[in-house]
Amino acid sequence: MKVKRIISLLAICAMAGPALATDGYFSDGYGIKAKGMAGVAIALPQDALAAANNPAGMVMVGDRVDMGLDWFRPTRGADIVGNGAGLNGSYSANDKQNFFIPEFGYNKMLGSDMSAGISVYGNGGMNTRYANNPFAAGALATYGGKSPGGINLEQLFIAPTFAMKVNKSNALGVSLVFAQQRFGATGLQAFTANPAWSVSPGNITDRGNDTTTGWGLRLGWTGHVADNVTLGATYASKIKGKFSAYQGLFAEGGEFDIPENYGVGIAVKAMPQLTVGADVKQINYSKSRSVGNNVDCFFAGTCQLGAANGPGFGWRNTTVYKLAASYEYSKNLTLRAGYSYNKQPISQNQTFFNILAPGVVEDHLTLGATWILANRNELSLAYMHAFNKDVPGANSIAAPFGGGNANLHMYEDSLGIAYGIKF
Numbered sequence: 001m002k003v004k005r006i007i008s009l010l011a012i013c014a015m016a017g018p019a020l021a022t023d024g025y026f027s028d029g030y031g032i033k034a035k036g037m038a039g040v041a042i043a044l045p046q047d048a049l050a051a052a053n054n055p056a057g058m059v060m061v062g063d064r065v066d067m068g069l070d071w072f073r074p075t076r077g078a079d080i081v082g083n084g085a086g087l088n089g090s091y092s093a094n095d096k097q098n099f100f101i102p103e104f105g106y107n108k109m110l111g112s113d114m115s116a117g118i119s120v121y122g123n124g125g126m127n128t129r130y131a132n133n134p135f136a137a138g139a140l141a142t143y144g145g146k147s148p149g150g151i152n153l154e155q156l157f158i159a160p161t162f163a164m165k166v167n168k169s170n171a172l173g174v175s176l177v178f179a180q181q182r183f184g185a186t187g188l189q190a191f192t193a194n195p196a197w198s199v200s201p202g203n204i205t206d207r208g209n210d211t212t213t214g215w216g217l218r219l220g221w222t223g224h225v226a227d228n229v230t231l232g233a234t235y236a237s238k239i240k241g242k243f244s245a246y247q248g249l250f251a252e253g254g255e256f257d258i259p260e261n262y263g264v265g266i267a268v269k270a271m272p273q274l275t276v277g278a279d280v281k282q283i284n285y286s287k288s289r290s291v292g293n294n295v296d297c298f299f300a301g302t303c304q305l306g307a308a309n310g311p312g313f314g315w316r317n318t319t320v321y322k323l324a325a326s327y328e329y330s331k332n333l334t335l336r337a338g339y340s341y342n343k344q345p346i347s348q349n350q351t352f353f354n355i356l357a358p359g360v361v362e363d364h365l366t367l368g369a370t371w372i373l374a375n376r377n378e379l380s381l382a383y384m385h386a387f388n389k390d391v392p393g394a395n396s397i398a399a400p401f402g403g404g405n406a407n408l409h410m411y412e413d414s415l416g417i418a419y420g421i422k423f
Contacts, residue, residue: 022359022361022364022384022386022412023039023281023283023318023320023340023342024283024285024315024318024342024344024345024359025123025153025357025359026123026261026283027039027121027122027123028340028364028366028384028386029041029053029366029382030049030052030053030103030119030121031046031047031049031050031052031053031066031068031103031105031121031418032047032066032068032070032103032368032380032381032382032416032417032418033046033047033049033336033368033370033380033382033418034046034047034049034053035070035366035368035382035384035414035416036336036337036338036366036367036368036369036380036381036382036383037277037322037324037325037326037336037337037338037366037368038322038323038324038338038339038340038364038365038366038384039053039279039281039320039322039338039340040265040267040277040278040279040322040323040324040338041053041054041057041265041277041279042054042220042232042233042234042263042264042265042279042281043222043230043231043232043265043266043267043277043279044057044230044232044265044267044275044277044326045057045058045060045061045222046061047061047064047066047105047380047418047420048061048064048065048066048105048106048107048117048119048420049066049068049103049105049119049121050105050107050119051105051117051118051119051159051161051163051173051175051218052119052121052157052159053234054173054220054221054222054232054233054234054265055159055161055162055163055173055174055175055218055219055220055234056163056171056172056173056220056221056222056232056234057163057171057173057220057222057232058107058115058117058161058163058173059109059113059114059115059163059164059165059171059173060171060222061107061115062107062109062422062423063107063108063109063422063423064105064106064107064420064421064422064423065104065105065106065107065420065421065423066103066104066105066106066418066419066420066421067102067103067104067418067419068102068103068104068380068416068417068418068419069100069101069102069103069416069417069418070100070101070102070103070382070414070415070416071098071099071100071414071415071416072098072099072100072101072412072413072414073097073098073099073412073413073414074094074097074099074127074410074411074412075094075097075410075411075412076093076094076128076358076408076409076410077090077091077092077093077094077130077358077408077409077410078090078091078093078134078351078355078358078406078407078408078409079091079406079407079409080134080397080404080405080406080407081404081405081407082403082404082405083138083397083401083402083403083404084402084403084404085138085139085140085401085402085403086137086138086139086402087134087137087138087139087140087397087401087402087404088138088404089132089134089137091130091132091133091134091355092130092131092132093128093129093130093150093355093358094129095129095130095131095148095150096127096129099127101122102120103119103120103121103122103418104119104120104121105117105118105119105120106118112165113164113165114162114163114164114165115161115162115163115164116160116161116162117160117161117163118158118159118160118161119157119158119159119161119175120156120157120158120159121157121159122154122155122156122157123154123155123157123258127150127151127152127153127357128150128151128152128355128356128357128358129148129149129150129152130147130148130149130150130187131147131148132147133145133146133147133148133149133150133187134149134355135149135187135188135189135190135191135355136149136187136189136190138402139402140190140193140401143189143190143192143193144189144192145187145188145189145190145205146186146187146189147187148186148187149186149187149188150185150186150187150356151183151184151185151186151356151357152182152183152184152185152209153181153182153183153256153357154181154182154183155179155180155181155258156179156180156181157177157178157179158177158178159175159176159177159178159218160175160176161173161174161175161176162174163220168224169223169224169225170221170222170223170224171221171222171223172219172220172221173219173220173221174217174218174219174220175217175218175219175220176215176217177215177216177217177218177236177239178213178214178215179213179214179215179216179239179241179258180211180212180213181211181212181213181214181241181243181256181258182209182210182211183209183210183211183243183246183256184207184208184209184210185204185205185206185207185246185249185356186205186206187205187206188204188205188206188249189204189205189206190401191204191205191249191305192204192205193400194400196304197298197304197305198248198249198304198305198306199247199248199253199304199305199306199307199310200247200248200253200306201248202248203244203245203246203247203248203249203254203306204246204248204249204305204306205249207245207246208245210243210244210245210246212241212242212243212256213241214239214240214241214257214258215239216236216237216238216239216258217236217237218234218235218236218237219234219235219236220232220233220234220235221233221234227269228268228269228270229266229267229268229269230266230267230268231264231265231266232264232265232266232267233262233263233264233265234262234263234264235260235261235262236260236261236262237260238257238258238259238260238287238288239257239258240255240257241255241256241257241258242254242255242256243256247306248305248306249305249306250290250305250306250310250312251289251290251293251306251307251308251309251310251311251312252289252290252306252307252308252309252310253306253308254306255289255290256288256290256291257287257288257289257290258288259283259284259285259286259287259288259291259292260284260287261281261282261283261284262281262282263279263280263281263282263320264279264280265277265278265279265280266278272328273327273328273329274325274326274327274328275325275326275327276323276324276325277322277323277324277325277326278321278322278323278324279320279321279322280319280320280321280322281319281320281322282317282318282319282320283317283318283319283320284317285315285316285317285318285345286315286316286317287317288312289309289310289312290312290313291312291313291315292312292313292314292315292316292317293309293310293311293312293313293314294311294312294314294350295311295312295313295314295350295352295353296311296314296349297310297311298310298311299398299399299400311353312353313346313350313353313354313356313357314346314347314349314350314353314354315345315346315350315359316343316345316346316347317345318342318343318344318345319342319343320340320341320342321340321341321342322338322339322340323338323339323340324336324337324338324339324366325337325338331372332371332372333369333370333371333372334369334370335368335369336366336367336368336369336370336382337365337366337367337368338364338365338366338368339363339364339365339366340363340364340366341362341363341364342362343362344359344360344361344362344389344391345359346358346359346360346391346408348391348392348393348394348396349393349394349395349396350396351391351392351393351396351405351406351407351408352393352396352397352398352401352406354406354408355406355408358391358408358409358410359410360389360390360391360408360409360410361386361387361388361389361410361411361412362386362387362389363386363387363389364384364385364386364387365384365385365387366382366383366384366385367382367383368380368381368382368383369381370420376422377419377420377421377422378418378419378420378422379417379418379419379420380416380417380418380419380420381415381416381417381418382414382415382416382418383413383414383415383416384412384413384414384415385411385412385413386410386411386412386413387411388409388410388411389409389410389411390407390408390409391407391408391409392405392407393405393406393407393408
């Protein structure tokens with residue numbers, strides 16, 4: 001009963017405001033230990049959040065509970081230049097900048113070769129709050145938009161997981177993933193200026209927070225291919241969702257699917273105290289129409305907001321490369337460091353819509369540590385810095401909005417803490 005109460009509490013907290021924008025809008029890692037290694041975890045399970053990275057890893061972490069909290073601080077905004085509608089200027093999206101994202105994992109061994117557990121974690125990142133709303137500036141103010149303006153997307157995942165060792169070297173795992181998404185938009189009245197621009201002009205902005213739920217699967221494998229080498233692979237299916245309150249904004253009448261993603265990893269015990277790991281992960285943003293469809297047809301007047309194959313944010317698929325190391329400094333202290341890189345998903349001619357979602361950071365550095373306490377439980381910390389990235393907009397603002405360029409910029413910091421209880 002205690003575990004059920006903890007899961008319920010953390011699920012409520014997780015929907016209270018996650019805002020991540022690291023690998024696009026996916027988190028750079030799940031679990032504070034993995035975060036200290038730039039998210040490297042596909043072949044290196046370390047706690048009961050392992051199912052978020054590769055469900056097969058749960059059978060390797062033993063009986064445990066992990067609870068964590070990540071303080072996340074993104075700094076993002078846009079500069080508009082060359083605009084004929086009075087929008088020129090610098091706009092900060094940081095009217096809300098500090099976010100606290102909880103995580104939770106529980107795992108129970110069923111004998112020596114099977115386990116059952118649950119992991120609770122989140123995504124977000126399409127989050128902006130402009131105290132000075134660029135979509136209500138200059139000539140656009142006549143359409144009724146107000147400040148603050150922006151959007152907020154939150155995704156909560158609850159993943160019950162079963163894993164088993166099929167022999168002494170290989171393990172398989174499966175998670176049935178429940179996803180709840182929440183979305184809200186404010187201050188976008190400029191897109192209602194022409195009723196012909198949307199299939200449902202009354203469902204574009206200021207409709208409060210809408211929620212949608214869906215189910216998917218995550219599958220995983222790990223294999224010890226040598227005494228000191230472990231490989232891993234994982235696949236997560238697309239999870240469908242639809243925001244009815246914003247059917248005039250998102251393609252397919254409000255469709256907002258969580259894209260499929262998959263990856264492979266390796267962990268090498270280079271020395272008794274040193275483990276080196278690497279992951280490669282693919283996120284297929286383009287297959288979620290509301291995220292991947294280009295805005296070009298809208299600006300050309302050949303498609304409507306909310307229509308079948310209507311405009312989206314124009315995000316490309318992204319491949320993420322991660323490299324990290326873990327060093328056992330002493331029997332009670334483990335140190336971690338990592339680096340990850342992903343080519344940001346926004347093209348230069350797609351930046352105007354992405355003033356709302358400037359998820360453009362590419363390079364991340366992380367540090368982490370775990371202390372074994374006197375009671376054998378664990379205290380872990382992780383720090384992440386994503387370096388500033390600028391994306392200039394090349395003629396990204398169409399004539400109805402005054403033309404010109406929307407230039408995006410972003411950097412991030414996070415600091416996480418977790419407590420692990422081993423049984």
